[in-house]
Amino acid sequence: MVREKAFSFQFDNIDSAGPFPSYSSILIFALIIGVFIGARLWGLTASCLWFDEVFSVHAARHEWSRLLHFVAADIIHPPLFYILLKVWINIGGESLFWLRLFPVLTSLGVIIPFWMFCRELQLGSTELRLSLLLMAVNGYMIKYAQEVRMYSLLLFLTVCSLWLFIRFFNATQARKQLLALSALNLLLVYTHYYGWLVIAAEAAFLVLWDRAKIPDFLIAAAMLLLCFSPWIYAVTLAGEQGNGLAQNIGWVARPRLADVVQFFALLNAPFYFRQSSNQVVYVRWALLASFVIFGLPLGAFSWRLIRQRHQQREWSLSAPKCLILFFVLPLALALLASWVLPHSIWGTRHLIIVTVPYLLLAAVALNRLRPQWLRIFVLITLSCWLFLAGTGLLLRRGDTYIWCAWGQLSQQIIQRQLVPAKIINVYTFEELVAYHLWFASEESAGGKLKVGLIKGVPGLQEDPAYFLPRAFSDIRALELSALNERHFWIAFRDTKFSEHGPPLRTLKDRGYEILEVLEVEAGGQRAFLVELEHQ
Secondary structure (H helix, E strand, C coil): CCCCCCCCCCCCCCCCCCCCCCCCHHHHHHHHHHHHHHHHHCCCCCCCHHHHHHHHHHHHHHCCHHHHHHHHHHHHCCHHHHHHHHHHHHCCCCCHHHHHHHHHHHHHHHHHHHHHHHHHHCCCCHHHHHHHHCCCCCCEHHHHHHHCCCCHHHHHHHHHHHHHHHHHHHCCCHHHHHHHHHHHHHHHCCCCCCCCHHHHHHHHHHHHHHHHHHHHHHHHEEEEEEEEHHHHHHHHHHHHCCHHHHHCCCCCCCCHHHHHHHHHHHCCCCCCCCCCCCCCCCCHHHHHHHHHHHHHHHHHHHHHHHHHHHHHCCCCHHHHHHHHHHHHHHHHHHHHHHCCCCCCCCCCCHHHHHHHHHHHHHHHHHHCCCHHHHHHHHHHHHHHHHHHHHHHHEEEEEEEEHHHHHHHHHHHHHHHCCCCCCCEEEECCCCCCHHHHHHHHHCCCCCCCEEEEEEEECCCCCCCCCCCCCCCCCCCCEECCCCHCEEEEEEEEEEECCCCCHHHHHHCCCCCCEEEEEEEHHHHHHHHEEEECCC
16 A cells, blocks of 8 residues: 555645635634634633532642542543643632633644644645634534533644644654654543544554554554553552442443434534533534535535545545544444443543544535535535524523532521531432532532431432542431431422422421421522421
8 A cells, every 4th residue: 555645635626825825814714713712711601610520620629649549539531631720720729710711721722733733634724714613613612612621631632643643644754753742642641531542543544554654653652551551550449449430431321323413413513512411412403404514515525535536446645534534433433332342431522532633524525515506505504504503602691500509509508507617417319419519518608518418218319420429528428217317408409399209208207397498490490408307
């Protein structure tokens, strides 16, 4: 198989004159950057921290000597993000804006390696600007740019890795580029395990188009695995506690066609993202629009590549084929692993590693759509969709989410306390509620609430996706039969207040009387704090 020295398009090489051929191009590029930044800052502090973000801040609060142990006990995420977040908090504190500014800045940092990646692929300025616009308005990317989690960092390091990998491929003397790539990939896998799928795609690339560099790359990968082995050892020890990996991802369903379709819709929807489980993942008309605007051009473009393959009788290299590989292979490996491994590892948030190759490929397909009238029609339709979605974002009222109610209720219960120094016992029935209430009380009640967790209440079910951190003992768990306190509060959520359903009916049957009820309505649900006393 013959390797081509550099990337080249095999047909319809439109607008390849460089990234900034005119002042108008610079202006368009600047406007896109403005949209990119504005979309990620819009509504940044509209909602409080949610469960996973609480874990991030909780981990970063640990002393350095305890942080790695705490994160290792979580099993499913490497520690780099939490280390960087701790440094970030030490610099600017824990205000909501400052915390969320960290993922925003890493998401904005993607622009630089993205631009360099496009240069290495020799993409034209129209394709670069169009793909950057698709990234700027992509609701899926905006969501994780505003979340205090590792996904925007994962995206940034993935794009850096792809850029450095293409540099390595294009270089004649490639040892220096391989060293930089390996160092970057070490950061990548210490950010998220899905980083290994990026490395697998890079290895597959060399198998297809440059087998001479495979030995050096495999040696670098072996060294990378060696450097990662201390973390593997730490996680293995931590996994012996509790239910191991089953506790983390045992609830994750194995992906089906509907899940792939859902991910396709997420990749294309502008400005919209799902923040709560009571919101729709996507609307059907958006899926139809995705199919018309993106699916058909991508299908037509793929068919042209297949026809070219048969005409040339060899799998020659071009930038679109490279993008297809970097998009399809990690996705396929995630699907395969989710069916082969004991537990599914499928998660749309993890697949953020394929967003940039996909959106670049979509931009190329749109820019090369033929005939020209069809291309213009599709681009106008896309523009209308972006305008309507952007207008909807500006006009949409911010939702109030149930997890934000616990901070308000914890303040109310402290204000009603006659003896300020007294510790107030509050019991919950879900680990999700317990963790949110504990964190909220640490913030608003100064640790005056002692949160406990009651297990074994008939009629109540927990969401297995949420559980208390393993290396965490501030929340005491006990069975209902062991509850013997005379006076305490309970916290729970429901759509309405009822004394005839769990948990109130169960506690009343055990001789407790309701003294006071505090409630906050949020997101179609109600959060309750109820004071109880045994008669």
